[in-house]
Amino acid sequence: xxxxxxxxxxxxxxxxxxxxxxxxxxxxxxxxxxxxxxxxxxxxxxxxxxxxxxxxxxxxxxxxxxxxxxxxxxxxxxxxxxxxxxxxxxxxxxxxxxxxxxxxxxxxxxxxxxxxxxxxxxxxxxxxxxxxxxxxxx
Amino acid sequence: xxxxxxxxxxxxxxxxxxxxxxxxxxxxxxxxxxxxxxxxxxxxxxxxxxxxxxxxxxxxxxxxxxxxxxxxxxxxxxxxxxxxxxxxxxxxxxxxxxxxxxxxxxxxxxxxxxxxxxxxxxxxxxxxxxxxxxxxxxxxxxxxxxxxxxx
Numbered sequence: 001x002x003x004x005x006x007x008x009x010x011x012x013x014x015x016x017x018x019x020x021x022x023x024x025x026x027x028x029x030x031x032x033x034x035x036x037x038x039x040x041x042x043x044x045x046x047x048x049x050x051x052x053x054x055x056x057x058x059x060x061x062x063x064x065x066x067x068x069x070x071x072x073x074x075x076x077x078x079x080x081x082x083x084x085x086x087x088x089x090x091x092x093x094x095x096x097x098x099x100x101x102x103x104x105x106x107x108x109x110x111x112x113x114x115x116x117x118x119x120x121x122x123x124x125x126x127x128x129x130x131x132x133x134x135x136x137x138x
Numbered sequence: 139x140x141x142x143x144x145x146x147x148x149x150x151x152x153x154x155x156x157x158x159x160x161x162x163x164x165x166x167x168x169x170x171x172x173x174x175x176x177x178x179x180x181x182x183x184x185x186x187x188x189x190x191x192x193x194x195x196x197x198x199x200x201x202x203x204x205x206x207x208x209x210x211x212x213x214x215x216x217x218x219x220x221x222x223x224x225x226x227x228x229x230x231x232x233x234x235x236x237x238x239x240x241x242x243x244x245x246x247x248x249x250x251x252x253x254x255x256x257x258x259x260x261x262x263x264x265x266x267x268x269x270x271x272x273x274x275x276x277x278x279x280x281x282x283x284x285x286x287x288x289x
Contacts, residue, residue: 012260046188051239054236055240058233058236105258109257109258112254112257112258113169113258116247116250116251118243119243119250119251119278120247120251120277120278121216121241121243121244122207122241122243123243123247123277123278123280124277126220126221126240126241126281126282127223127279127281127282128225129224129226129282130220130223130224130281130282130285130286131281131285132238133224133225133285134289
């Protein structure tokens with residue numbers, strides 16, 4: 001024969017109070033229940049990040065090298081500084097935002113979003129090259 | 139339910155079968171007393187059933203998505219034409235390969251953005267889908283082509 005245990009003091013609390021206080025019930029309060037970034041996502045981010053890094057390096061080399069070339073040609077006043085700076089800022093900005101947005105997605109979707117971001121980085125880079133060429137009259 | 143009859147697997151079963159589904163009974167079709175049709179009718183005396191409005195809304199969303207798909211297709215064509223107008227020349231083989239890769243990425247970026255947006259906003263709110271598609275239309279504008287044409 002079994003007896004019903006007496007109610008614990010917690011049982012008298014409203015449901016909202018219990019869920020807010022108990023991390024086992026409220027997933028948001030429990031760090032272990034949240035989806036973690038994980039090693040697989042980190043590997044994908046690093047691999048695609050290497051390609052993005054090339055675009056960053058290309059932008060940096062333009063920022064460093066082009067003004068000198070323009071000066072040598074005697075058209076230093078036509079240096080498209082804004083475009084050159086945007087070429088350096090855009091790749092990490094776009095890629096970083098995409099990681100931020102997709103970090104809670106499953107691995108396949110996370111990878112897909114980062115590939116799209118890589119495509120956006122490429123289009124931005126080529127658009128900036130075309131704009132720089134157009135502004136400087138080449 | 140397991141039957142001993144050897145030809146059981148060759149028949150569709152009947153209404154006594156637990157897995158039987160009446161394909162002739164449409165969701166739009168009112169019951170005998172007309173109750174289902176009455177609940178689907180809009181509140182203010184509008185004779186258009188709610189499911190018909192929903193169907194029209196879905197058609198509008200599909201049409202708008204198709205229209206934006208056409209714009210993205212034009213972007214891809216713009217990039218195919220635009221990359222030929224770019225003054226790109228790599229001093230080394232590696233840089234040349236990377237420029238070629240960038241051009242390839244730029245050409246497929248529109249299709250990738252469109253497909254990814256559709257895949258990730260499936261079942262979500264239409265405003266979310268169209269918001270992302272609108273953002274893509276701003277980011278992926280084929281400036282090399284436009285500047286080449288305008289110049």
